[in-house]
Amino acid sequence: HKVTLVDPVASQVAVAAELPGVEAKLGDARALPCEDASFDAVLLMGPLYHLTEREHRVRALREARRVARPGAVVAAVTINRTAGWSDWLLWNAEGTVHSISAAESLRVLREGDLRFFDHDIFTTAYLHHPGDVAEEFAAAGMAGPAQYAVQGFPGYMPELRAIIDDEEAREHLLEGLRVIESEPSLLGASNHLLTVARVPS
Numbered sequence: 001h002k003v004t005l006v007d008p009v010a011s012q013v014a015v016a017a018e019l020p021g022v023e024a025k026l027g028d029a030r031a032l033p034c035e036d037a038s039f040d041a042v043l044l045m046g047p048l049y050h051l052t053e054r055e056h057r058v059r060a061l062r063e064a065r066r067v068a069r070p071g072a073v074v075a076a077v078t079i080n081r082t083a084g085w086s087d088w089l090l091w092n093a094e095g096t097v098h099s100i101s102a103a104e105s106l107r108v109l110r111e112g113d114l115r116f117f118d119h120d121i122f123t124t125a126y127l128h129h130p131g132d133v134a135e136e137f138a139a140a141g142m143a144g145p146a147q148y149a150v151q152g153f154p155g156y157m158p159e160l161r162a163i164i165d166d167e168e169a170r171e172h173l174l175e176g177l178r179v180i181e182s183e184p185s186l187l188g189a190s191n192h193l194l195t196v197a198r199v200p201s
Contacts, residue, residue, distance in 0.1 A: 004039070006032055029060035034067045042068045044076035049125045052113065054136065057126070061140030070201040074142060075194060077150070078128045083191040085109040130187040133195045145197035148181045149190030 005016045006027040016024035027033040029047035042064040051057045064074045088105040108114050114125040130147055137145045163169045180186050187193060 032063045032067050037069045039068050041073045048076050049079045052126045058136050058139045065141055065199055068199045072199045075196045078133050078193050080193055081112050081127045081129050137197050142197035145195045147187055148194045149187050150192040150194050151190050
């Protein structure tokens, strides 16, 4: 594939520019330095959770739609509202010490506004409810996107390595994940969500 990467961090653009087949550009997801209808697929692998204001997220999705050809795929990864809470529970169960309190974890679960400027875990971000992501796609002119849970309970299963190493158990795990990955009632239980739409022809 011929890939064009747009990133707001100059050092990351420089690293990406060294990869074969990659054209790397310094830019912003809200104002892509690309021509209209120039890509077969547009992937937003970070902007929708790093842009904390809805208006900016919708603008980034409109830009993705603008640079995508008719019929092209636009796919975006978001972090679900439950991610910080479930991570806190996992860290607590493992005895891992982090600087995020239980109260802060619950605040993020309720509000979605992750405010980490000097913490050791992540950065400032917006955590979505799955329906909010679909609504932002619709506001950008891409109604009815498909949504897939990227990460869920299997990540917290004990002895997951034993399941993966056993061929029959691994196939059973994967088939079950195929069944539930787009089950609407379970989408919010995944830490990450993939939302995919086709640009109208």
